[in-house]
Amino acid sequence: KKYSSCSTCSLPPGDLGIPVIGQTFSLIHALRSNTDDQWFRARIKNYGPVSKMSVLGSRTVLLAGPAANHFIFTNESLALTQTRALRALLGRSILTLKGDELKQVRSALQGYLRPDMVRKYVGTMDEEVKRQIKLNWFGRDRVTVLPLARRLTLGIICSVVLGQEAATIVEAHAADFQLLGDAILSFPVNIPFTRFGKGMRSSAKIRKAITRIARKREESLLQDGHAVSSTDFITYMFNLHSKGAHSLTLEDIVDNVMGIIIGAHGTTSALITFMIRHLTIEPDVLAKIIEEQDEIADNKGTEDVLTWEDVSRMKYTWKAAMETLRTVPPVFGSFRTATKDINYQGYHIPKGWKVFAAQSITHLDSRFFKDPTKFDPSRFEKRSSIPPYSFMPFGGGPRMCPGTEFSRVETMVAMHYLVTQFRWKLCYHDETYKKDPKPSPVFGLPVELELRRPPSTDDAWNALYVHSG
Numbered sequence: 001k002k003y004s005s006c007s008t009c010s011l012p013p014g015d016l017g018i019p020v021i022g023q024t025f026s027l028i029h030a031l032r033s034n035t036d037d038q039w040f041r042a043r044i045k046n047y048g049p050v051s052k053m054s055v056l057g058s059r060t061v062l063l064a065g066p067a068a069n070h071f072i073f074t075n076e077s078l079a080l081t082q083t084r085a086l087r088a089l090l091g092r093s094i095l096t097l098k099g100d101e102l103k104q105v106r107s108a109l110q111g112y113l114r115p116d117m118v119r120k121y122v123g124t125m126d127e128e129v130k131r132q133i134k135l136n137w138f139g140r141d142r143v144t145v146l147p148l149a150r151r152l153t154l155g156i157i158c159s160v161v162l163g164q165e166a167a168t169i170v171e172a173h174a175a176d177f178q179l180l181g182d183a184i185l186s187f188p189v190n191i192p193f194t195r196f197g198k199g200m201r202s203s204a205k206i207r208k209a210i211t212r213i214a215r216k217r218e219e220s221l222l223q224d225g226h227a228v229s230s231t232d233f234i235t236y237m238f239n240l241h242s243k244g245a246h247s248l249t250l251e252d253i254v255d256n257v258m259g260i261i262i263g264a265h266g267t268t269s270a271l272i273t274f275m276i277r278h279l280t281i282e283p284d285v286l287a288k289i290i291e292e293q294d295e296i297a298d299n300k301g302t303e304d305v306l307t308w309e310d311v312s313r314m315k316y317t318w319k320a321a322m323e324t325l326r327t328v329p330p331v332f333g334s335f336r337t338a339t340k341d342i343n344y345q346g347y348h349i350p351k352g353w354k355v356f357a358a359q360s361i362t363h364l365d366s367r368f369f370k371d372p373t374k375f376d377p378s379r380f381e382k383r384s385s386i387p388p389y390s391f392m393p394f395g396g397g398p399r400m401c402p403g404t405e406f407s408r409v410e411t412m413v414a415m416h417y418l419v420t421q422f423r424w425k426l427c428y429h430d431e432t433y434k435k436d437p438k439p440s441p442v443f444g445l446p447v448e449l450e451l452r453r454p455p456s457t458d459d460a461w462n463a464l465y466v467h468s469g
């Protein structure tokens with residue numbers, strides 16, 4: 001009523017559906033049945049590239065195309081949407097901060113995750129991948145990929161950001177991290193057994209455990225008068241604080257540790273899972289990756305760890321990863337909130353409305369990617385042939401994912417060991433996947449495993465090798 005009585009505004013076309021509910025259930029159903037791309041295209045066909053709808057109780061403008069992506073990621077009057085669920089679950093993390101505090105945390109995070117810092121984390125990633133392969137993959141003839149990929153990426157990010165206490169946290173709270181991640185896009189009704197209620201309980205448990213670690217770090221800092229030399233994020237943030245680079249409290253730092261872990265592990269594990277899935281149905285791509293990875297492995301001793309230089313040589317493997325991100329983006333889209341009235345392509349977007357862009361809209365558009373359903377890593381041979389703002393797996397602009405380089409390196413390290421040590425076959429050839437909201441195969445991607453080469457000369461490994469036949 002309010003907006004239709006405004007004679008000077010031309011709101012985008014489209015219906016808002018039933019009050020409050022709007023298109024929420026229809027979109028959730030489309031995501032869960034993996035028909036979201038058809039859902040978006042049907043709306044674009046009916047109403048054009050700018051249309052209004054109502055999701056999760058908010059009036060929302062759906063935008064489509066590279067120009068729309070540019071607009072959504074760079075317009076200063078569009079702020080990252082901060083839901084009540086996000087605030088309740090992740091407290092004062094980067095995802096909920098504003099103004100100067102946001103700038104300070106963003107700059108600290110970018111510093112911590114910049115390429116020359118990620119270089120220092122390769123050894124830790126290598127150690128964690130080997131440890132987990134030994135524990136969870138080796139000696140088994142069948143594994144379910146998704147939960148193991150989640151465990152792997154949770155272990156990697158925790159080893160880097162928490163340091164020596166990582167293993168205890170992963171052991172005790174792997175399920176809590178999953179429940180917390182699942183609750184981010186839920187209705188914030190704190191009743192036990194709802195997604196949100198479970199997420200809140202897990203969030204409290206994780207916060208308590210990480211606070212204990214942060215207090216230990218703070219104590220050693222006070223006792224020694226300086227921070228211990230370490231790569232962990234908590235020490236890094238205390239160091240920056242002592243230099244006056246930010247004003248975050250210990251509690252804020254803990255919230256940001258939780259934010260990084262949540263941002264890092266569900267996304268990269270989806271990439272690894274779908275890469276494994278694609279490689280089973282694309283033998284030519286797999287053969288090229290094996291060739292690239294075997295060459296790197298053949299030039300190293302069995303006990304050597306991968307180096308930054310090794311990762312830099314995994315060029316074709318990274319192209320296959322990007323093609324996986326194009327066809328199955330781990331983050332299905334981005335929401336923003338208009339902080340003031342905005343005009344876009346002649347349409348009025350009122351202050352307070354949400355703006356949304358889905359990645360699949362450009363990723364699967366034949367105008368930008370020829371034969372878009374074909375899995376073809378060679379598209380990324382010439383990056384300049386991909387139109388700007390059409391390939392957006394990590395978002396863009398000032399809120400672009402700061403973990404891009406981190407995820408590239410951890411994915412390459414994980415794929416190196418998986419590809420050089422195992423062959424695998426899908427247990428269910430027609431296994432579909434859903435987006436909930438992260439893409440996940442409906443059965444978690446069970447595969448039959450076969451050993452290609454033993455991972456090291458270490459006695460325990462050999463024992464397992466003999467055991468596995």
Ligand code: HEM
Nearest residue numbers: 263264267268271330331334393394395399401403406407
């Ligand atoms: C394949 C892996 C990954 C994908 C596809 C991905 C994707 C994204 C996207 C699309 C955004 C922006 C959302 C928006 O603008 O609405 C984002 C933000 C973010 N990502 Fe990632 N991400 C990945 C891995 C990581 C890793 C490894 C880390 C940390 C080490 C990380 C930390 C974050 C953080 C902290 C933000 C919030 C930034 C801010 O609010 O300014 N991500 N990610």
